[in-house]
Structure formats: C-alpha cells, structure tokens
Amino acid sequence: MQKILVKKDSYYDSVFLMLINKEVKQFDGVKDAVVSMGTEVNTGLLKGMGLFNSEIENSSPNDLIIAVEAETEEIADKAIQAAKDLLNKKKTQSQDGDEYRPVSLDKAVEILPDANLIVVSVPGNYAAREVKKALNKNLHVMLFSDNVSLEDEIELKELAEEKGLLMMGPDCGTAIINGKPLCFANVISSGSIGIVAASGTGLQEVSCSIDKFGSGITQGIGTGGRDLKNSRIGGRMMRMGISALKNDPETKVIVVISKPPAEDAAKKVIADLKETGKPCVIHFIGLKPEADSGNLHYARSLEEAAGMAAALAEGKEYKRRVFTIPEDEVENIAARETEKMNSRQKYLRGLYTGGTLADEAMILFESGIGGIYSNNQTKPELVLKDPHVSEGHTIVDLGDDVFTVGRPHPMIDPSTREERIVKETDDPEVAVMLLDIVLGYGSHEDPAGAILKSLSDAKKKAAARGGYLSVITSITGTKGDFQNMEEQKKKLESIGCIVMPSNYQASMLALKIIGRTV
C-alpha cells in the first residue's frame, strides 16, 4: 500500500528531513518511507524504488515529498500524519523565538549589519552563488556544503584572496574562530597555537590533543580538503591562513595539517611557514616526515603534531614516543586482549566516522602489516569491492558518500555504524574492532552510548564462539564538550573496550594486538 503526499513550497533542510525519515521508517508496519525535497536526485531515487506518481514527477526542489509504503492504508495514513506532526513541531519551535528569518542575504545583512562571518550549508549546487554574494558583502565565509565544483572553488578563493577574506571550504566541516567552535568542532582551551587545516577531523583531533596536553589554541582555520591537494587551488586558503597567523601577535606557534598535498602547493606553503619566523609544525598525513630544519618541525601523527606544538608553545623540548602510558602497561593490555582469542581470529575491522582518522589508521596499518582494504585506499587492488562488505583487514570510512546517500553523516546519526558493527559480529575471523568516538558540537549527543549494545553483543557472540573480541577506541573530544568525555569513556570501559588517549595510540595498540594473533 503506497501513499504519497507532495506539499508545495515547503522547504526543509536535508539533515532535518533525514532524521524525520528515520523515525517514519521505524513505524510498525511501514515497509519503506522517504521524506525529502523534490530534487532531481530524490525524485530519481523514488522512481527507482517504485514510490512514484505524477505529483512527484512534477515536483520542484522547493516541494516536500512524504512517500510511504506500508502494510495497510491505515498504517500509511498514520505514518504520514506522524511525519507531518514532526514537521509542524519543528515549525512551531522555530517560530517560538519570534525571530524574523530573512530569505535573502541582502535582507540578512540589513538586519545584522555588524555580521562578519557567514556559515553556508545549503545544497552544493546553489552554494557558490550565495558565497559569491557574501564575499561581495565583505563577509568571511565558512562553506560547509560539498558538491561545489573545482572551478567554483577557484573563483571563490580568488575573490576571497582579492578581498583579504577567509573562504573556508567547500566541504569544510570544522573551524574554531575566536574560540568559537563552528559546525563540527570541540570546545578547546585558548592558548598560543594557531592551526590551519585542510581536514575536518584532522583539525578536531589535533585541537583536542593540544587541549589534552594542557595547551590551547588561538584560531583553527579550515580550508576544505582540496585546498592543497589540487595544484590549481595551490593552497590559496592555507597560505592566507598562515599569513594571518604570522601577523597575529597572540599566535606563537603555527600548525598545518593536510592530506598529501600537490608538490608545488606544498613548496609554497613550506616557504611561507619558513618566512613566518615562528615555530611551525607540519603534518602531511601519509607523507614521510622530513628532517626538522630551522623553525620547521615535522610530525609523524596528528597527536604528535599537537604534542610538538604544545611543547614549542611552552619552550620545551618534545620527546618523540608512541605511547603516553608506560610501555610495559601497553604490553600487558596487548597480552590480555589476545590471550582469550581463538586461532581463527586474525583480522582487524576499523569502523570510522571521521575520514582523516580512518586515513591515519589505514596508513599506520599499511606501513605496519600492509594489505589493508578500505574505501579510502589509494592502491586500486585494496579498494573494497563493496564498501558495505569487509575483506581481510579492513578500515572503512563510514562518512564516505556511499554511506550517506539519503541518511545523515554517522557522526550525527550513529545507526550506520551500529548496523556495520552488527554485520561484523557474525564474522568469526574478526579479532579487533578499532573505532573513533568524535565529540563536540555537531556530533551525536551520546556516540558511545549509541553503539554500546551492538559492541557488547559483538563481544558476547565472539565469546560464545570460544573466542574474544578486542575493541580498541579513542575519543576525539575535550572536557568542555557537552557529551561529557569522562562519561563516554566510562560507558566504553564498562563493557570492556580499551579507550586510548588518541587515534594514533589506539591504532598502534590495535596493530600490536593484530601482530600477536599471527
């Protein structure tokens, strides 16, 4: 039984609709449901699902579609009503503040003439023109949207450069400006370290580690992932960020983070850093660090970048090390975690919500044991044939587009990862699960709690097979984050998960345990 409702001129943002969609799908007797805007992609998806009629065919991206397939007409009606109630609740809540919400940027600037920054998260195909307007109104920009073309990015960054404005993005998930976390970011102590990062979770992990080391930051500038990787963009925003941090008297140490950069972009950035005269820490994820020279210091991991910067900020020498807990304690944990495993258990399953954290783990395992399957692999023979199915040692980035079509990012909605944990549970060859728990604004209110039952069930199933499942985690977060980091840690430990101080240390411990199973 199908029921379809199309509401003309009723725009809602996609993340909100995905959360409603999830609730409607869970309705007893509902076989499938879609709550979305009538964009080309969505109507195409609905057509493919067979949930389609002429009203959907004629809908526009400004029209709301509620389509339900249920066991009976009564259930379908009830489900549609439930969706409408949830949407209405939202409308009432939004209107509670009596706050006028302008439709146009002109009006917004008129209402808020002292605005100095705009956060843009509208669908990517509309974002560039809005950002252009904003830059022309002399607003600094954080562009969260993805699906912005390379041509548009270049044009926007050229305009921003001309005007001396920040254009952080596209696909920029994290920034901390003047101590205020924007989008997906953590509450970090203020201090003297300035960061420019072409990686969202990279910036989160480094800033949180700086906080854990007792130090703090001035600014955390995001650039979007393509800024250094693409030689046509050439690190434009990173170079502007470095220049601003150079001029900033509060910033004593500069940290730059990026995935492997294009060679010419890297050269320019390194020359700029040298010229700042300030101590600089560089971490290009996946590139062999060069030898330190002058004011330039190269880190081997995200955590090390934070540790080096914290030491430099205090004028101390940084001692390179792998673990912050004593080596014999690490060996004890590794021994304890492996002793109850059975002989079939040998594989790692890294189930990540943070892309850069997944990359960091993958690179460490690649250099440690090699042959790591992933949807983020650059070696074609090791790219997962089906990202939904693990093979051998697998590290999967669950925030990848293949997992987020029609559903929120796993940092917002942990059910994607929960489902994957359940799936891995039936594989008797899994020895270690390696997970990231990312806290902070934007993230789920209880990411550890949300996967606790599935992890505990996974451990029980492994025990029932006469084995033991080791679960190694780390928490990207600080004491200031609203999720309560200590409680998150306690929850994980209550079911026997090991919580390490960083993703680097979690990965290195997991590597040690996998090494023992061979």
Add this chain to the structure above:
Amino acid sequence: MNVKPVNELFNEDLVVINMGLESFAENLKDQGVKVLQMNWKPPAGGNKKIASLLAKLGR
C-alpha cells in the same frame, strides 16, 4: 598578501549569519554568539532555468 580583514576578524566578536542547517545556528547561540538564521529556499523555487537567469542578472 592582503589578510588585514582576517586579522581584524580575530579582534572582533563573531557575528554570524547562518544559511542552511539550523543546528549550526543553535550551537552558536548556546555559546553566546550573535547569530541570525536565514530562511533560505532554493532560488526561483528550484527552477534551474530561471535560477541561472537570475544568477546572470546578479540577483
């Protein structure tokens, strides 16, 4: 490289316009940031042809 406006921003209170996901504005409000949520809608009701014409006209 002209980055004067960026350094000026570092010395100002953040005042934000949020165009898109509302939770970003709510999080900023929680931190005491002055923020204005826009009621953004696809231009020209999502009609691509008209939207591109409007863009060309600079609207």
